[in-house]
Amino acid sequence: MIGYKAPVKVSLYLVYAFSVALVAVSVALPFIVTWYVETKGRDSTLPATIMLTCYPCLPFAAAILISLRRLLNNVLSGLILGDKNLTLLRAAAISCFGIVAITLAAGRLYKPFYIIAASAAACGLTFIIVKSIFGVMLSERREKDLEDIEGSI
DSSP states (O other), rough: OOTHHHHHHHHHHHHHHHHHHHHHHHHHHHHHHHHHHHTOOOTTTHHHHHHHHHHHHHHHHHHHHHHHHHHHHHTTTTOOOOOOHHHHHHHHHHHHHHHHHHHHHHTTTSSSHHHHHHHHHHHHHHHHHHHHHHHHHHHHHHHHHHHHHHHOO
C-alpha cells in the first residue's frame, strides 16, 4: 500500500469542495430553481417539488460527506481496517438509502428524481460492499492475531 496517501488526500480535498458546494447550493437553490423554471418555461409547481425534495436530502448528503471526511482522515492516520471505519461506511450507506427513499417518492412528481434515486442506491450498495469487505478482512486479521497469540503461549 505504498503511495496510497496522495489519492486519499485528493479525495479529502474533494470532500471539502463538495461540502462547500453543498452549502452554496442549499443557499442558492430557490434562486437556481426559479431561474430554471422561468428560463425553460416549466410547470410553476416544479420549484416547490424540487425544493421539498432537495432540502430533506441535505442532512443525508451532509452525513455522507462527514462520514467520508472522517473515514479518509482515519486512513491518512493509518487506521484502514477498524471498527470506526465500518461504522462510518454503514452510516454513509444508511444516508444514501435515506436519499433513495426521498427521491423515489418525489420521482412520481418529477421523473429525473428517479435517476438520483438510482445513483444514490448504487452509492449505498457500494458502501455496503466495501464495508462487508473491510469487515471480512478485519475478522480474518483478528483471527490470525488470536492464533498467533495462542501459538506463542
